[in-house]
Amino acid sequence: MSVPETVDQALLTAAVVLIVIAGAGLLTRIWRGPSMLDRAISLDVCAALIIAGLGAKSAFARDPFYFPIMLVLAFLGFTGSVGIARFIAVRDRPKGKRQPKGGAK
Numbered sequence: 001m002s003v004p005e006t007v008d009q010a011l012l013t014a015a016v017v018l019i020v021i022a023g024a025g026l027l028t029r030i031w032r033g034p035s036m037l038d039r040a041i042s043l044d045v046c047a048a049l050i051i052a053g054l055g056a057k058s059a060f061a062r063d064p065f066y067f068p069i070m071l072v073l074a075f076l077g078f079t080g081s082v083g084i085a086r087f088i089a090v091r092d093r094p095k096g097k098r099q100p101k102g103g104a105k
Contacts, residue, residue, distance in 0.1 A: 012056055012059060012060050015052075015056045016053070016056050019049055019052050019053050019056065022045075022049055023046075023049050026042055026045055026046055026049065029042045030042045030043065030046070036088060037088055040081070040084040040085070040088065041081075043080070043084075044077055044080070044081040044084075047073055047074070047076070047077030047080070048077065050073060051070045051073050051074055051077075054066045054069060054070050054073075055070060058070075
């Protein structure tokens with residue numbers, strides 16, 4: 001094994017270890033999150049960690065097979081985050097402040 005391959009192996013191992021540590025912290029935030037928004041953000045970060053893990057696996061195997069899967073997961077994570085944010089924004093809106101039908105004035 002040459003020196004660049006050894007460095008690549010060490011960097012990929014470090015990346016996987018950091019992803020696993022971040023995943024453990026993420027699961028504790030999902031479990032103990034004081035608010036629904038904390039849990040929603042944690043689920044968005046979970047999607048990003050899955051994408052990072054697939055990227056590390058793809059780099060380790062030197063195979064671009066997972067790139068389309070990563071792209072679809074990124075799109076689903078984004079749309080899920082926007083949907084949750086809109087749901088929380090509607091749910092947490094004060095009842096006394098309603099927008100007029102003609103727009104915001």
